[in-house]
Amino acid sequence: MRVFKEVTDPSVLSKRSSIKGKTVREAQKTFRITHVDQIVEAGTYLRVHVHPKRFPRCYDIDWKSRIIAVTESHVVLDKPAGTSVGGTTDNIEESCATFASRALGLTTPLRTTHQIDNCTEGCVVLARTQEYCSIFHRKIREKKVKKLYLALTAAPLPVGIMTHYMRPINIAPRLVSEDFIKGWYLCQLEVMECKKVPWPDATVGKAYSIEDCGWPSRDYAYECKIKLLTGRTHQVRAQLAACGAPIVGDSMYMPAAIAQLSSPGLNPFGKCQKEYASDDDKEMAVIEWISQHGKEPSVAIGLQACRISWDDGECCYEARSPWWRCKCNVGSGV
Numbered sequence: 001m002r003v004f005k006e007v008t009d010p011s012v013l014s015k016r017s018s019i020k021g022k023t024v025r026e027a028q029k030t031f032r033i034t035h036v037d038q039i040v041e042a043g044t045y046l047r048v049h050v051h052p053k054r055f056p057r058c059y060d061i062d063w064k065s066r067i068i069a070v071t072e073s074h075v076v077l078d079k080p081a082g083t084s085v086g087g088t089t090d091n092i093e094e095s096c097a098t099f100a101s102r103a104l105g106l107t108t109p110l111r112t113t114h115q116i117d118n119c120t121e122g123c124v125v126l127a128r129t130q131e132y133c134s135i136f137h138r139k140i141r142e143k144k145v146k147k148l149y150l151a152l153t154a155a156p157l158p159v160g161i162m163t164h165y166m167r168p169i170n171i172a173p174r175l176v177s178e179d180f181i182k183g184w185y186l187c188q189l190e191v192m193e194c195k196k197v198p199w200p201d202a203t204v205g206k207a208y209s210i211e212d213c214g215w216p217s218r219d220y221a222y223e224c225k226i227k228l229l230t231g232r233t234h235q236v237r238a239q240l241a242a243c244g245a246p247i248v249g250d251s252m253y254m255p256a257a258i259a260q261l262s263s264p265g266l267n268p269f270g271k272c273q274k275e276y277a278s279d280d281d282k283e284m285a286v287i288e289w290i291s292q293h294g295k296e297p298s299v300a301i302g303l304q305a306c307r308i309s310w311d312d313g314e315c316c317y318e319a320r321s322p323w324w325r326c327k328c329n330v331g332s333g334v
Contacts, residue, residue, distance in 0.1 A: 049090035063103035081300030086112035122305030152302025
């Protein structure tokens, strides 16, 4: 950070030819080198990612088979679990946008309009132009985009609207509270139905690298249809786990849900939260609660964005059957 500030100081930038026609703020913006013949001005601050996050599953997928729809303005993809929608800061190559663009033979790369977690599968809308990207973003802001999810949970959930408040810190795990806390983000979803189904068999679980998180009973799981009312990162995963019904294979949130089963007062934001003598005691409890969470899943969890629609249903797309209903494996290119 010190070096970055030094090389982007206004007194340094003013001496560069690249500043011409730009404000200092514009000249200080970072940009990505995407071509080997791209010219970089002498003295430019460079950040090189020598160990980028990788997404090897991109090379196992039959991407053409995952295309749901192609229109003049957008492409709808049935995103496979274990892949990134638009890539990461250190890896934009191994992404759904890149591989779907190649599968369709497009000369202009597809653009991301929204995100779902890497470990989640299902419907994703990719824009063919910057203009439609902006249009779709506006539809999301105006709440014209409707999303339905299928979640495979380890315990049953009651039908109805579920409300939590999410801590406004952009770091996983995302913590949620059942009580209102000033400054925390409202999270709401509606459980529309919940039915008992068999727990995924070992073969399917192995094919999708489903983590064994130690849930005590694995005879049955519960398939829930969920309408997303707000769209926060990890929202479905965090809310369901907070209710004692974590998603199957969710190695980040299920361990904490298991810990809460054996020690109900462990969650400082749960129903059985304790009274703390001081703010320091509360902060220590929060740190302990965070430590009960695990790592991010490697491939899939029991969560699918099964349907997306907008413009009052004029545009409506559905994903294929979720992985837990399939008798297939990752290597088959699904």
